[in-house]
Amino acid sequence: MGRIAKYYREYGVRIVRGFMQYVWDxxxxxxxxxxxxxxxxxxxxxxPKIAEAVKRQLEEVWAVPLNFSTPARERFIEEFSKLLPAKFGVVFLQNTGTEAVEVAIKIAKKVTKRPTIVAFTNSFHGRTMGSLSITWNEKYRKAFEPLYPHVRFGKFNVAAEVDKVIGEDTCCVVVEPIQGEGGVNPATPEFLKALREETQRKGALLIIDEVQTGFGRTGAVWAFQKYGVEPDIFTAGKPVAGGLPIGLAVAKEEFGDVFEPGEHGSTFAGNAVVMAAAAAASRLLREEDVPAKAERAGAELAKALAETGSRLAVRVKGMGLMLGLELRVKADQFIQPLLDRGVMALTAGVNTLRFLPPYMISKEDVEVVHGAVSEVLKKAEAP
Structure with missing residues (x-):
């Protein structure tokens, strides 16, 4: 019998069911x-609103290539367009966040005809070869080098050095508004504004990677809207289809139909079942005002995480329901103890516990999370 290759840490928990903010083993x-x-x-x-849309689509048609139109895709673009800022109109359908980053880079390279990509310290953009090339952490990169050679890394949140790292050879700058894997590090407004100004000055494209931050999680539909900085292209993924595989690059109209047939493609992109889920998710996001709910719930969770009373806790970082609790010790030692107390969390960087709950997390849930985190940290303090 075959087996699934192991490249993730296993926690010995077998999940069999999930509903809204909960899962059961x-x-x-x-x-x-x-x-x-x-x-x-x-x-x-x-x-339920997404599940019902998927069930209906499963009874109609599952897979339709991009050479053909289909109602599921038409419904998606109609609903998703209502979430887009005015100047953005061209959507490149993909299957994952890393693919979305790859296609955004390809657009920039074709438009500018320049070689160099600029990224930043502690960045994470994916694990395919192009997006891996602009991911900072050596542990993800080293085994697969040499990667794409024309990459320059600047210092994240150092606005004064932006003009030194963005040159006349730069095709694009790729940046996360909040670094996820790198430690839940929000960009400063000054930094993003400096990137916008310098890319415009040098004729490079600004790509904002919203794969983790986007679609309401930070308290705005797109995190860059909180900064008043508009990119040329942004990427999205993770929650856009409610949990089914999707990735998107969204470009301003002038960077739209840049590819000739054959220059880019994807077997599964625009899959009808995924499109039905994404249309339902887009409608839900708007009708239930999910960003506002995430903002309110995030404020409650951030306050709770700041009140653990542990000397191991340094500060709470992030926006909305993308939060990190920075610690004075390595964070991975707390994932299993939190599981033992009924809370699933993850790490970011070396010393940050990351919390990415669903938008419907309740006050009672926040109290449970607060109690579990406080308990495991205080237990670790004991001599």
């Missing part, structure tokens, strides 16, 4: 899901 134990498959299930496990 095969022993019947319930967990508050602040992991959400690395942020994918922001709209909740088996959200």
């Amino acid at each position: 095969d022993q019947g134990r319930r967990y508050i899901d602040c992991n959400t498959n690395h942020g994918v299930v922001f709209l909740g496990h088996a959200n």
Whole structure:
């Protein structure tokens, strides 16, 4: 019998069911899901409004290539367009966040005909070869070098050095408004504004990677809207189809139909079942005002995480329901103890506990998370 290759740490928990902000294991134990498959299930496990749309589509047609139109795709673009800022109109359909980053880079390279990509310290943009090339952490990169050679890394949040790293050879600058894997590090407004000004001055494209931050999680539909900085292209993914695989690059109209047939493609992109889920998710986001709910719930969770009373806790970082608790010690030692107390979380960087719960997390859930985090930190303080 075959087996699934192991390249993730295993926690010995077998999840068999999920509904909204909770999952259950095969022993019947319930967990508050602040992991959400690395942020994918922001709209909740088996959200009925998304599940019903998927069920209907499964009875119609599953897979239709991009050479043909289909109602599911038409419904998606109609609903998703209502979430886009005015100047953005061209959507490149993909299957994952890393693919979205790859296609954004390809657009920039074709438009500018320049070689160099600028990224930043502690960045994470994916694990395919192009996006891996602009991911900072050596542990992800080293085994696969040499990668794409024309990459320059600047210092994240150092606005004064932006003009030194962006040159006349730069095709694009790729940046996360909040670094996720790198430690839940929000960009400063000054930094993003400096990137916007310098890319415009040098004729490079600004790409904002919203794969983890986007679609309401930070308290705005797109995190860059909180900064008043508009990119040329932004990427999205994770929660856009309610938990089904999707990635998107969204470009301003002037960077739209840049590819000739054959220059880019994807077998599964625009899959009808995924499109039905994404249309339902887009409608839900708007009708239920999910960003505002994430803002309110995030404020409650941030306050709770700041009040653990532990000397191991340094500060709470992030926006909305993308939060990190920075610690004075390594964070990975607390994932299992939190699971033992019914809370699923994940790490970011070396010393940050990351919390990415669904938007419907309740005050009672926040109290449970607060109690669990406080308990495991205080236990670790004991001599």
